[in-house]
Amino acid sequence: MPLQTYHHSASSKGLGSVTTLIVGAKEAVLIDAPFLLPDAKSVISWIQATTDKPLKAIFVTHHHPDHFFSANPILEAFPSAEFYAAPYVLAGINREYDDKVSYWPTVFGKDNVPEAPRKPKVFDFSFFMFEDNPGSPVVLLGPLQGDSVDHTIFWMPSERTVVCGDTIYGRSTHVW
Numbered sequence: 001m002p003l004q005t006y007h008h009s010a011s012s013k014g015l016g017s018v019t020t021l022i023v024g025a026k027e028a029v030l031i032d033a034p035f036l037l038p039d040a041k042s043v044i045s046w047i048q049a050t051t052d053k054p055l056k057a058i059f060v061t062h063h064h065p066d067h068f069f070s071a072n073p074i075l076e077a078f079p080s081a082e083f084y085a086a087p088y089v090l091a092g093i094n095r096e097y098d099d100k101v102s103y104w105p106t107v108f109g110k111d112n113v114p115e116a117p118r119k120p121k122v123f124d125f126s127f128f129m130f131e132d133n134p135g136s137p138v139v140l141l142g143p144l145q146g147d148s149v150d151h152t153i154f155w156m157p158s159e160r161t162v163v164c165g166d167t168i169y170g171r172s173t174h175v176w
């Protein structure tokens with residue numbers, strides 16, 4: 001059976017960023033966490049309503065905060081999930097982390113962004129597999145240029161599906 005993908009869009013206030021859930025035969029993986037805590041809570045309910053497979057990992061496509069900032073409540077809700085990003089994505093997160101952690105609560109308020117957003121661990125491999133989906137690798141391609149220079153896109157050749165982060169926009173993009 002092929003991998004299945006599902007999508008959740010954040011609120012406009014949360015910049016409408018897209019979270020993707022990939023569901024295999026035995027486990028599930030999330031790509032990107034929302035910017036804001038209320039959107040992350042909505043992602044938790046959406047995952048629970050979409051699959052009963054355990055969430056194995058959350059991956060981050062690029063270093064922008066609307067793709068990782070509110071991973072905390074999702075990781076708390078699914079404590080067995082690992083939090084991963086390619087090394088060049090983590091480098092971008094580290095480069096801007098202190099500035100962004102002090103800046104964004106002044107815009108959105110302390111109730112809307114975590115005080116200390118969790119940082120992903122380095123995922124230093126070019127693909128991963130789902131248990132019992134031997135014909136369906138998920139290939140990490142990057143770093144690629146999108147609205148930042150450090151994108152990973154997640155290519156599922158068997159499903160002919162790509163999780164593209166901010167290399168492609170469905171509706172609009174912010175000014176920078």
Ligand SMILES: [Zn+2]
Nearest residue numbers: 064147148166
């Ligand atoms: Zn972005």
